Amino acid sequence: xxxxxxxxxxxxxxxxxxxxxxxxxxxxxxxxxxxxxxxxxxxxxxxxxxxxxxxxxxxxxxxxxxxxxxxxxxxxxxxxxxxxxxxxxxxxxxxxxxxxxxxxxxxxxxxxxxxxxxxxxxxxxxxxxxxxxxxxxxxxxxxxxxxxxxxxxxxxxxxxxxxxxxxxxxxxxxxxxxxxxxxxxxxxxxxxxxxxxxxxxxxxxxxxxxxxxxxxxxxxxxxxxxxxxxxxxxxxxxxxxxxxxxxxxxxxxxxxxxxxxxxxxxxxxxxxxxxxxxxxxxxxxxxxxxxxxxxxxxxxxxxxxxxxxxxxxxxxxxxxxxxxxxxxxxxxxxxxxxxxxxxxxxxxxxxxxxxxxxxxxxxxxxxxxxxxxxxxxxxxxxxxxxxxxxxxxxxxxxxxxxxxxxxxxxxxxxxxxxxxxxxxxxxxxxxxxxxxxxxxxxxxxxxxxxxxxxxxxxxxxxxxx
Numbered sequence: 001x002x003x004x005x006x007x008x009x010x011x012x013x014x015x016x017x018x019x020x021x022x023x024x025x026x027x028x029x030x031x032x033x034x035x036x037x038x039x040x041x042x043x044x045x046x047x048x049x050x051x052x053x054x055x056x057x058x059x060x061x062x063x064x065x066x067x068x069x070x071x072x073x074x075x076x077x078x079x080x081x082x083x084x085x086x087x088x089x090x091x092x093x094x095x096x097x098x099x100x101x102x103x104x105x106x107x108x109x110x111x112x113x114x115x116x117x118x119x120x121x122x123x124x125x126x127x128x129x130x131x132x133x134x135x136x137x138x139x140x141x142x143x144x145x146x147x148x149x150x151x152x153x154x155x156x157x158x159x160x161x162x163x164x165x166x167x168x169x170x171x172x173x174x175x176x177x178x179x180x181x182x183x184x185x186x187x188x189x190x191x192x193x194x195x196x197x198x199x200x201x202x203x204x205x206x207x208x209x210x211x212x213x214x215x216x217x218x219x220x221x222x223x224x225x226x227x228x229x230x231x232x233x234x235x236x237x238x239x240x241x242x243x244x245x246x247x248x249x250x251x252x253x254x255x256x257x258x259x260x261x262x263x264x265x266x267x268x269x270x271x272x273x274x275x276x277x278x279x280x281x282x283x284x285x286x287x288x289x290x291x292x293x294x295x296x297x298x299x300x301x302x303x304x305x306x307x308x309x310x311x312x313x314x315x316x317x318x319x320x321x322x323x324x325x326x327x328x329x330x331x332x333x334x335x336x337x338x339x340x341x342x343x344x345x346x347x348x349x350x351x352x353x354x355x356x357x358x359x360x361x362x363x364x365x366x367x368x369x370x371x372x373x374x375x376x377x378x379x380x381x382x383x384x385x386x387x388x389x390x391x392x393x394x395x396x397x398x399x400x401x402x403x404x405x406x407x408x409x410x411x412x413x414x415x416x417x418x419x420x421x422x423x424x425x426x427x428x429x430x431x432x433x434x435x436x437x438x439x440x441x442x443x444x445x446x447x448x449x450x451x452x453x454x455x456x457x458x459x460x461x462x463x464x465x
Contacts, residue, residue: 019110021046024072026065027086031109036102039064041072041082042111053117053216055144056103056133057084058096058126064088067123067203074210078217080119083107090125090367093132100133116225117141119216123203124148124174134162142191142219144212147174147201149181156184163191163219165212169199170352173360176300191219193262196255201359214239218266233271237263241276254292257283299353306357310334311364317383328383335361335390362391366398373405381405389421396422400435400442407441416445420454429455 019025022044030036046052055075057067064084075082087099107113121144122130131150134140142163150156156164164185168178178194185192193215195208204212214236220226221233240263247256260280264273283289314331316322338358345351369384382405389398399422406415419442423432432455436443445451 022076024065024068026068028106030102030106032105033098033102035087036099036106037064037086038103038106039068039082039084039086040107041068041075043076043079043081045079046081048112051112051114051117052079052081053119053220054081054083054107054111054113055119055121055213056100056107056130057082058088058100058120058122058129058133059084060090060123060125062086062089067121070203070206071121071209071213073206074213077210078213080213080216081107081111081113088126088129096129097133100129115139117216117220119143121212122146122148124201131156135160141223141225142216145178145181146204147172147178149174149177156181156188156190158188158190160188160190163215164193165215166192166194167197167204167208167212168194169197169202171200171355171359173201173303173356173363175356176303179296179300191222191265193266194258201363211240211243215266218270221270228270230271233267237267237271237276240267252292253283253286253288254296257286257289257292295349299349303353303357303360306338306354307360307364310338310361314387317380324383328387331387332390335387339391339393358391362388362395362398365391366401369405370401373401373408378405378409382409394425396425396427396431399425400427400439403445404439404441407444412445416448416451419445419448419451423451423454427455 019028019040019042021042023041025040027037028040030038043052055071057064057071059067062085064086066084068082068084071080071082071084074080083103085099085103087102088096118139119142120130120133120140122128123146125148127145127148128151130143131145132154134143135150135154138161140162142165144165144167146167147169166178166182168175172178182192182194193211195204195211197204197208199205217226218233218236221228240259244256244259244263247259257280260276260283264276264280267273267276310331313334314327317324317327317331335358338354338361342351342354342358345354365384365388369381369388372378372381372384375381382402385398385401385405389395389402392398399418403415403418403422406412406418419427419432429452432446432451435446
């Protein structure tokens with residue numbers, strides 16, 4: 001399947017007054033599909049007299065402005081168009097493909113795009129969309145995958161002819177998935193780069209977008225889609241080495257070694273690497289590097305074991321002879337134990353593992369519970385969502401989902417209490433005001449006077465000096 005039609009855009013296209021270069025535009029409606037919109041950033045020096053590389057970006061939550069804002073500085077520096085769908089969200093493939101096609105068509109109608117320099121990017125479920133698009137359209141030079149790998153039914157193969165820049169936070173529950181993908185891509189000989197960072201399951205920060213677009217520029221040189229530039233390559237190498245130094249300064253020789261090896265792969269043939277190769281060879285003799293490799297493998301096993309302990313208990317919930325209440329109580333106790341470990345573990349590596357496991361079971365319960373709200377067993381949906389809240393009581397979003405579930409069950413007072421708990425967990429007055437646009441059923445309760453009072457007070461407290 002090829003969801004995107006690849007047509008070279010004419011060089012006669014000019015941005016209309018609404019497409020002002022150098023300004024992040026949060027919502028551009030597609031001309032031929034007005035319900036489809038996207039966030040757009042054009043470099044300040046954009047002109048239709050030349051063709052420009054473009055990154056099509058896909059979020060798990062239909063909020064294109066968020067990644068577009070993070071990518072903006074790098075896009076300006078390297079001269080990239082950013083087009084981030086406001087419709088693409090986690091769910092069935094058909095609407096995802098339609099959102100991608102709509103943004104593709106509209107940008108190609110309006111803008112001067114270099115179809116030899118097309119890139120896809122995505123976070124979480126959006127990363128799987130980006131990978132699927134790249135595999136199916138055969139039009140991408142690279143993909144930027146954040147917090148997730150390829151779709152389960154479409155793993156990477158040697159037939160994939162695009163580079164891959166991976167990012168994952170140290171606290172991301174999908175950390176094992178990205179580390180495993182890094183090894184798979186190495187065995188396939190695919191140009192790739194794994195960038196770890198301090199964070200959780202989230203878009204990478206702006207400075208890592210810079211590394212991703214630098215990776216794209218260097219790959220374009222290697223693939224003869226951009227003129228060689230020795231000065232540019234040398235400057236980027238210095239920047240990458242500075243990042244490796246930060247890992248080393250943080251006391252982790254293994255992460256520094258891994259980053260340097262990935263850097264050497266990217267810069268091969270583009271600049272002098274003798275000193276870099278010597279540095280890598282010296283690190284390989286460091287016992288801390290071998291210990292780090294072993295530790296990471298053990299951490300992946302430990303994380304899965306911690307998650308499986310929760311799933312084993314909860315797995316009885318649908319057993320015909322099981323007492324649901326007892327299963328929920330036992331699962332809750334296991335989640336409380338996991339939370340307690342995450343809070344009190346003093347070893348930073350162990351704490352990361354426990355925290356990733358906690359966030360992993362949180363995602364499992366939340367993502368499993370929400371689709372069940374429209375099933376014949378909404379009470380089961382409520383069990384999943386309540387357990388998500390137990391896994392991460394600091395997150396307001398399970399309570400928002402519980403409010404939706406309670407409304408579907410005709411429990412309006414409970415739904416209001418759910419949102420009150422969401423406010424206590426950090427939901428702001430602004431969040432509350434925008435909820436009905438995403439979940440229309442919540443319009444019936446978001447205007448509750450007591451709830452509004454609580455949200456306003458919480459927001460004022462959060463912004464107090």
